[in-house]
Amino acid sequence: MNPKETVLVIGSGIAGMEASLMLSKAGKKVYLVERLPLIGGNVIKTGESFPNMECSTCLVAPIQQEILQDKNIEVLTVSNVQSVSGKAGNFDVTILKKARYVNISACLGCGMCYPVCPVSQPNNWEQGLVEKKAIYVECAGSLPNVPVIDSKLCLRLNGTEECNLCTEACMFGAIDFSEQDELIEIKAGAIIAATGFDTIDASEIENQGYGKYPGVFTAYELERLLASNGPTEGKLRLRDGETKPETAAIIHCTGRDLVGYCSNVCCSYSARHAHFMKEKLPEIKIYDIYTDLCLPDKHFQKLNTEIRKTKSTYIYQSDPQKLVIEENAGKLKLNYLNNEQKSTSLDVDMVILTTAIKPAAGMPELAELLGINLDKYGFLQTQEGSIGSICTNRSGIYAIGCAEGPKDIPSSVVQSSAAVAQVMNLLEN
Amino acid sequence: MSDKIGIYVCECGPNIASKVDIERIVAEISALEDMKDIELVVKPYKLLCSVAGKAYLEEEIKANDLTHLVCAACSPRVHDSTFKEVCKKAGLNPYMYKIVNIREQCAWVISDKEEATDKAIQYIHSGIGRVLYQEPLIEKQLESNPDVLVIGGGIAGMESALNLAGKNRRVFLVEREEELGGKVVNYKRLLPRQGITVSSIQNKISELNKNPFIKVFTSTELEKIVGFLGNFEIILKHNKSGEEIELLAGAVILANGSKEADPHDFQGNEYSKDDEVYTALEIEKMYNQTEKITMKNGNIPQSVALVHCIGRKEVGYCSKVCCNYLVKITDYLKELSEKVKITDLFDDICLPEKEDQEYYEKVMTQVKSVRITNSRVEGSELHYTEISGKESVIKPDMIILASALLPSEENVHFADILNIDQHESGFFLESHIKIKPVSTNTDGVFVVGSTRGACGISDAVLQAQAAAGNILTQLIPGQKIIPEVMVSEILEAYCTGCKTCLEVCVFGAIYFDEERGISVVNEAICRGCGNCVGSCPSGSIRTRHFTNPQIYQEVKEALR
Numbered sequence: 001m002n003p004k005e006t007v008l009v010i011g012s013g014i015a016g017m018e019a020s021l022m023l024s025k026a027g028k029k030v031y032l033v034e035r036l037p038l039i040g041g042n043v044i045k046t047g048e049s050f051p052n053m054e055c056s057t058c059l060v061a062p063i064q065q066e067i068l069q070d071k072n073i074e075v076l077t078v079s080n081v082q083s084v085s086g087k088a089g090n091f092d093v094t095i096l097k098k099a100r101y102v103n104i105s106a107c108l109g110c111g112m113c114y115p116v117c118p119v120s121q122p123n124n125w126e127q128g129l130v131e132k133k134a135i136y137v138e139c140a141g142s143l144p145n146v147p148v149i150d151s152k153l154c155l156r157l158n159g160t161e162e163c164n165l166c167t168e169a170c171m172f173g174a175i176d177f178s179e180q181d182e183l184i185e186i187k188a189g190a191i192i193a194a195t196g197f198d199t200i201d202a203s204e205i206e207n208q209g210y211g212k213y214p215g216v217f218t219a220y221e222l223e224r225l226l227a228s229n230g231p232t233e234g235k236l237r238l239r240d241g242e243t244k245p246e247t248a249a250i251i252h253c254t255g256r257d258l259v260g261y262c263s264n265v266c267c268s269y270s271a272r273h274a275h276f277m278k279e280k281l282p283e284i285k286i287y288d289i290y291t292d293l294c295l296p297d298k299h300f301q302k303l304n305t306e307i308r309k310t311k312s313t314y315i316y317q318s319d320p321q322k323l324v325i326e327e328n329a330g331k332l333k334l335n336y337l338n339n340e341q342k343s344t345s346l347d348v349d350m351v352i353l354t355t356a357i358k359p360a361a362g363m364p365e366l367a368e369l370l371g372i373n374l375d376k377y378g379f380l381q382t383q384e385g386s387i388g389s390i391c392t393n394r395s396g397i398y399a400i401g402c403a404e405g406p407k408d409i410p411s412s413v414v415q416s417s418a419a420v421a422q423v424m425n426l427l428e429n
Numbered sequence: 430m431s432d433k434i435g436i437y438v439c440e441c442g443p444n445i446a447s448k449v450d451i452e453r454i455v456a457e458i459s460a461l462e463d464m465k466d467i468e469l470v471v472k473p474y475k476l477l478c479s480v481a482g483k484a485y486l487e488e489e490i491k492a493n494d495l496t497h498l499v500c501a502a503c504s505p506r507v508h509d510s511t512f513k514e515v516c517k518k519a520g521l522n523p524y525m526y527k528i529v530n531i532r533e534q535c536a537w538v539i540s541d542k543e544e545a546t547d548k549a550i551q552y553i554h555s556g557i558g559r560v561l562y563q564e565p566l567i568e569k570q571l572e573s574n575p576d577v578l579v580i581g582g583g584i585a586g587m588e589s590a591l592n593l594a595g596k597n598r599r600v601f602l603v604e605r606e607e608e609l610g611g612k613v614v615n616y617k618r619l620l621p622r623q624g625i626t627v628s629s630i631q632n633k634i635s636e637l638n639k640n641p642f643i644k645v646f647t648s649t650e651l652e653k654i655v656g657f658l659g660n661f662e663i664i665l666k667h668n669k670s671g672e673e674i675e676l677l678a679g680a681v682i683l684a685n686g687s688k689e690a691d692p693h694d695f696q697g698n699e700y701s702k703d704d705e706v707y708t709a710l711e712i713e714k715m716y717n718q719t720e721k722i723t724m725k726n727g728n729i730p731q732s733v734a735l736v737h738c739i740g741r742k743e744v745g746y747c748s749k750v751c752c753n754y755l756v757k758i759t760d761y762l763k764e765l766s767e768k769v770k771i772t773d774l775f776d777d778i779c780l781p782e783k784e785d786q787e788y789y790e791k792v793m794t795q796v797k798s799v800r801i802t803n804s805r806v807e808g809s810e811l812h813y814t815e816i817s818g819k820e821s822v823i824k825p826d827m828i829i830l831a832s833a834l835l836p837s838e839e840n841v842h843f844a845d846i847l848n849i850d851q852h853e854s855g856f857f858l859e860s861h862i863k864i865k866p867v868s869t870n871t872d873g874v875f876v877v878g879s880t881r882g883a884c885g886i887s888d889a890v891l892q893a894q895a896a897a898g899n900i901l902t903q904l905i906p907g908q909k910i911i912p913e914v915m916v917s918e919i920l921e922a923y924c925t926g927c928k929t930c931l932e933v934c935v936f937g938a939i940y941f942d943e944e945r946g947i948s949v950v951n952e953a954i955c956r957g958c959g960n961c962v963g964s965c966p967s968g969s970i971r972t973r974h975f976t977n978p979q980i981y982q983e984v985k986e987a988l989r
Contacts, residue, residue, distance in 0.1 A: 018864065026902035049863055059863060062506065069510060108442050108476070171442055261783040294779040296749035298854050298882035299862060301741070316816055318800070339800075340817040377783055390891070405783040410859070410866035411888075417867065418894035421592050424901040429595060 003090045003187040004427050005029055009194060010081055010366070013041020015401030015412040016194035017063050022420045024072035028427070031186055032067065033095055034077045035362075036125070037148035038138055040064050041196050042402075043409060045125075045220070047227035047234065050272040051303040057141060057229070064143040078148055082183070084191065084370055088396025088426060091188045099179040101149035101157070102135070107174035109137070109145030113166040119153050123231075127221045130231035135166050135175075140229040149175075190396045190423040193380055194416070195366060197402035199355040200255045208254065208353055209325040214239040215332045216325065216351045219250075219269065226276045236280040238350060244281055245350035249334055250274065250312070252290040253320055255356035261377065264406040266354035267294045271304045273352065274312035286312040287346060289336060291320050297408075315346070325351055357406040370397055379405045390419045398422055433468040434557060435495040437486060439477040439502035441532055446475075448536035450546040454501070457550050464557060470495065478508050483515050490519035497525050497560045501553045503532040522565035524914075524974055529556035555986035562979045570909040571953060573659030574679040577900055578603065580651055580843075581684035583611020585878025585889040587633050589682045592897035594642035597906035601676055602637070603646045603665055609634045611686055613886060617716040617761065620753055622784035623886055627717075646674065654681070654846055657954040658873030658903070659910045679904045680873045682896045683843055683857070684889075687879035690833045695740035698806040698830075705730070705809050706828045709754055716761055729766050730826035734811050735759065736804050737775035740833035746854055748883040751831035752779045752789075758829060760792050772797045772825065774804060774813055782887070806830070834883040847874050848937035856882045867896045870935060872954075875899060915974040916955035917962060919948050923969030930961035930970060 007023050009016045012034040020030045032039070043049075044064075046056045067073055082094040102113075117133035125138035132138070134153040137145065155163040156177060167175045202218050203211035210216045215238060217225075224230035225237070238245055250270045256262060267290070274286045288308075295301050308314050317323060317336040324335045331347045338344040359378035367374045372392040375381040380399035382389045390398045400415035401407070407415075438454055440446035451473045459471045470493050476482050477500060490498060498521060500512045505528045513523040531549040539545035575598045579586045582604030594600040602609075613619075613630050637643055652666040652673065663676040689710045692698045700706040705724050707715075716722050724730050735755045741747060755773065762769050773796050780786050804813040810824045836855035844851045849869040850858040857876040860868040867875045875896035878889035904910075917938075919930070924947040931939050931948060938954035939961060941947075950961075950970075962970045971977065 014864070022898060022902045026905060052862060054863070063864070065506060105480070108444060110442055110444050112443075256786075261786045262780050264781045292777040292779065294777065294781055295747050296779055296781050296883075298746045298852055298856050301746045305745075316800075318816075375783070379783065390894075409863045411891075413864055414866050414888075414891050414895040417896070417898035418891045419898070421894045421898035421901055424898065425592065425595075428901075 001029075001187050003189045006031070006186065006188045007423055007427075008033065008081070008091070008093055008186065008188040008191045010192065011041065011194035011196055011401070011403065012039035012067070012075070013194060013196045013401060013412075014043045014060070014063075014409055015416040016041070016192070017067055018413050018416040019192050019194065019400065019420050020067060020073050021063070021070065022417060023423065024070050026424060028072065028423075030073045031093075031095070031188065032073055032075045033079050033081055034075070035080050036138070037078050037100065037146075038142040038144065039067060039075060039077065040143065044141075045227070046223055046269075047230070048272065048276065049409065050268045051299045053272065053275065061141065061143065068144055075144070076184070077144065081366075081369060086187075088394075089189050091191060091396065093186050093188050093191070095184045095186065097182045097184055099151070099181050100146070101151070101154075101175065101177055101179050102147050103174045103176050103179075104144060104146050106172050107146040107170075108172055109147075110171070111137075112169045112171065113147060113175065116165040116169045118163065118165065119155060121150065121153055126224050126231050127218070129221060129224055189427045190398070191370065192398045192400060192419050192423065193366065193370065193372075193392075193403050194401045195360050195363070195403040197357045197406065198360045200259065200358050202254065202353050202355050205255055205258065205353070207324040208251070209327065209332070209351070210353060213325070213327040213332060215245075215327070215349055216353065219266065219273065219352050219354045222273055222352050226273070226280070234280070236277055236284075243349075245284060245348075247285045247287075247348040248277060248350040248352060249287045249289055249332075249346060249348045250352045250354065251323065252288065252354055253292070253356075254353040257321065259356045259358060259377065261406065262292075262294055263354075263357040264294065265357070265408050267304070268297075268300055268408065270354055271307040274307050278311040287348065288312045288314045289317050289323070289334065290314060291317055297410075357402060360403065363403075370394065372397055372399070375405075377405070379403065390415050391422060396426060431468065432496050432561065433470065433494060434497040434499060434560065435489060435493060436469060436471045436499045436501065436553060436557065437477060437489070438471070438473045438531075438553070439482070439500065440473060440475045441503060441536075442476060445502075445532050445536045448539075448542060448545055449531060449549045450542060453546050454550055454553065458553055458557075461554060461557070467561070469557075477502055478511050483511070486512070486515045487519040490516070490521050495521060497563070499527050499529060499553065499556045499560055501529045501531045501549065501556070504530050504534075524566040525560065525563055527556045527560040527563065529553050551987060551989065554989070555983050558982035558986040559979050562976070562982050563974065566914040566973055568911050568914050569952075570911055571659060573904055573908070573910045574661075574677050575904050575906040576601065576678040577680045577682060578651075578654075578661065578663055578676065578678040579682045579684060581611070581686055581878070581880070582606070582609035582645070582647070583684060583686050583878065583889075584613045584630065584886055585686070585893045586611070586682070586684035587637055588890045588893035589684060589877060589897055590637060590643050591633065591640070592894050593900060594640050596642065598642065600643045601646065601663075601678060602643055603649050603651060605648070605650050605668065607648050609637065609645065609647065612710075615710065615714045615717055617713055618757075619886060620757055621788055622782065649674070651843075651846065657951065660953070661873070680875070680900045681847065682875045682877055682893070682900075683847065683849075683880060684876075684878045684893065685837050685839060685843065685880045687834045687836055687856075687883060690740050690744070690835045692739050692806065692830045692832045695743050695832070696803065696805050698739070700806050700808055705826060706806055706830065709751070709758060709829060709831050712758055712761075712829055713754075722761060722765055724826060729769070730762075731766075731768060732770040732772070732825040733762055733827045733829060734772045734774060734823060734825045735829050735831070736806075736811065737773075737831050738777070739830045741776070744833045744835070744854065746833075746883065747777075747779055748831075748834040749779065749781070750834070750883060750885045753785055753885065755829070755831050756789050756792050759796060763792070770797070770825075771795075772799060772823065774799045774801045774811070776801060834879060837880060840880065847871060849874055849876070852882070854882075856880060867892050868899065871937065873903075912953045913955065913957055915957040915972060916952045917950045917957060917959070917970050917972045919950055920969045920971070921945070921947055923967050924948055925967050925969075927966060929964045929966065933960040933964040935960065
């Protein structure tokens, strides 16, 4: 293996996938490491994308498919990087490839194994809105379309009993309990970290009622409720799974003060959310409670103006810190200060909190093993003294996408291509 | 050699086999009445896409001397390329094969097994009908030139050039003005998060001038360009001497920037050059050149109003950079005078980068913030409506306006000669808003910096590197380019020379041969979209692999 011809990409969201494909086209061997059993990152959780309301799956599935079929790209799912040593142009990397317990080349993804599994657990990928089994795929359309067995919960793997139900259900002999975790050692000339983001825990925010009142949702929960491959198959319902909300309020900037920065994408996805909520339930009355609108792209403002005219009533609140959400006889009551700083209230069935983006879990550990710095917010830090840089403090290691800070899809792809330029220049010269 | 069609029905484990009657498919397809003169090999297989399945298929193609292949399996999105690869390995032209989707379109969507089987048979029949009319297509290889033309010597253009130039790749950097540097060199300084000083941009200019692989053409404009990815022919023209320079390059990066709008064009603003009203760029230049920000009488202003979003409603977009640079200007004003009273009037505050809010909070202390819904400058007075609806007028010593960033007027010209699309705002349109942010609808032409849409320096730099990343991976020195083979062709005998096709071609792939009086397709540019086929009144255009007989046969059998 020639390290000059090999690149390690950590994270298979849109940024990591685009970088991998570009490098592969230039003849580089790419190791694409993903901690989850599926590739695609956060983009595939969204039903449609802003501003042209294009179906996200239709946009991303061909990219995922191309990645899986690309002979230059070795996709390592359920894997993470264990150690990195060496220097730019010649890194030694150890990757822990965890056992999936399902043979990826034998499995067809027919889905016969998980209905028979006796163990259930919350599906966090679906924001905990539904359950999944101990053998599972995260959602319909997961790619690779191959389930994984949770070894802690599987009755056979955790030693509870000799359960054999999934093996019996599988017609292809793809279930393999003997599979072992594997340490893979590779050499790589450059490393791109594209590990994405998490969102803050909405229940940490005072007076917003999340976790206390069932009518309060996060925008990322709503995203899955609106998605046709989500837990409600795209039906907009309250937590009982049946009640259609008649009124809803989208609260902007949830947690912005807490994290200390604007999350960049919430104003635009909120416009999209209002559009699709109205499309699913034409009778619904939607309010957007906002303070600042941040729509920094030539495509955005026009659509937002259109949504304000036809889909949602935008209400300015003069002090987001004074917003209090209460429940009263099954209705949610929003108390806020209006444009004249007067206390005002609004009754709704559903509240959507646009929770702030925060660094992904495990960032400090990743930074430590890559030997790179975090910024004061906990995102990967890019080099000081160099404008618009995706270079970290360690030569040959690049940080892109939301691993570097909150941003939208095009900005992530721009960074992704920018990192490819740095990698090509580093390895070719 | 007579035709011999292989038809392989994939069971996809239980996915297809449990939902359609494979045996009946094989029996009925083998006995098709209209195919009785053609030799058919019809066989089921448990899983064609598996390693064993692919080896089996390859062996079958060779052993049976198949001339055509139909795979009745899953969606082409999943395995079309898999079976094309098998064809290539087995020595069968991949355009002599057709995949038929009996999984997603039959097995998975029809619960009645007989109905699903009927539909699958009809689809396979339709596929056989089509494949018989398919023709072998041969991929061509074209030489490509790795050199790059960069238009615009601002920060985005310079960054592009520096990321591309090397011993195997030359860059031609064209700047209309006499000096490189663009707008940025007028600034007193950059935002703290940008981490560098304006002087390091000056360093970039000298670095660029010293680079032996970069040729800089100042006072020069792009006169003419024709060609396609890998092979552009370019004529530059010196805008003083009129001298023309001919060049060849493989890709183009357009980085011609944007301009600050004249506030008089918006919101009913009326003021003369004697009034104490300035745009943000004027303030930057004044501070940079004189080390001071003063009124016309030379005094330091004691009260300043900063007004955001000038023209935002009219132009229809947020200019992204204004909130940030007004914080920077506040910083300037405070360092020049401790006593200055600043009023900041805004509709929304847009601080989309992670470090922006901290800088804002640090600088904007002791500044009076007023949320407004509209404003108007009249002489030296500022009239505005607060968000509460209250109307007010103030007359500070100085008014500083953050006026919208506008697309350059040259964009219409560039859109025309480079055959790229403009957004309705006048900025350029990316080839895909989400996933191809610096590409355009012409392969090999990229747009970066504020000509793509209002953006700050960091964004411009990253976009420049992104375009470089695309070029470094698409145009590799010494490597040939393989253009699309499913392209349009015009039959000379039928073309009446009406030029309708030239108008509908979005890729600029058709040109008119004046001598012969006919339209001609440049196959290196054509993407085979078929627009021209539909538009041709004399039916003289066909798209390879999507010819009328092919589509007709497919539809005929599907509807039989």
